[in-house]
Amino acid sequence: MNRRRHKRLRIDGAVSIAVQVFPVMPFLGPAAQARLVNLSAGGMALIFDDAAAAGQLSRGARLRVHFNLPGAPLSDCEGLVTHAVRNGARGGLRVGLRFLRTSPTFEERIRRMIFDNEICDSRIAERAQPRCDAACSFHTLCQKPIRDPELFASPQQVEVALQRLKR
Numbered sequence: 661m662n663r664r665r666h667k668r669l670r671i672d673g674a675v676s677i678a679v680q681v682f683p684v685m686p687f688l689g690p691a692a693q694a695r696l697v698n699l700s701a702g703g704m705a706l707i708f709d710d711a712a713a714a715g716q717l718s719r720g721a722r723l724r725v726h727f728n729l730p731g732a733p734l735s736d737c738e739g740l741v742t743h744a745v746r747n748g749a750r751g752g753l754r755v756g757l758r759f760l761r762t763s764p765t766f767e768e769r770i771r772r773m774i775f776d777n778e779i780c781d782s783r784i785a786e787r788a789q790p791r792c793d794a795a796c797s798f799h800t801l802c803q804k805p806i807r808d809p810e811l812f813a814s815p816q817q818v819e820v821a822l823q824r825l826k827r
Contacts, residue, residue: 666700669774671801677727679706684722684738694755696727700774701759701767703739708753717744717755725757730800732769737762773798780804 671677677696694706704725708717721741728734739757747754777798784804792799
């Protein structure tokens, strides 16, 4: 049974989104670097390759998070660590974070990306043509091997690609 309140957007390993994490008062400390693994309107999962640099991140710690999604302004969020576990043999740390403070614009952007990704998956399953939509908000993160990159270069190229598909 899935107990999650928000759908997740899995970030493919081929796309690297750097995340800066800062302890929030009363905890003081330097910023740590992490990679985004998945994202929802309610939180995110991060991988810290250097567990020592992540410090003592434990359940209940409050963090300030800065990251950039392609094509979007810098996201500045505050979150609460829900879990922190060693990341297998790699020695890193996997951290789950529930957002405490975000903007409605940020939440809507994430929901839209998740929706667009689900539409894409259904079009692929249906073998629809074209598979991609030029307005897709997920395209900059998409690593699907069958995506239609020519649809995203320019309006003229979109028209050429659509005409080619009609033949």
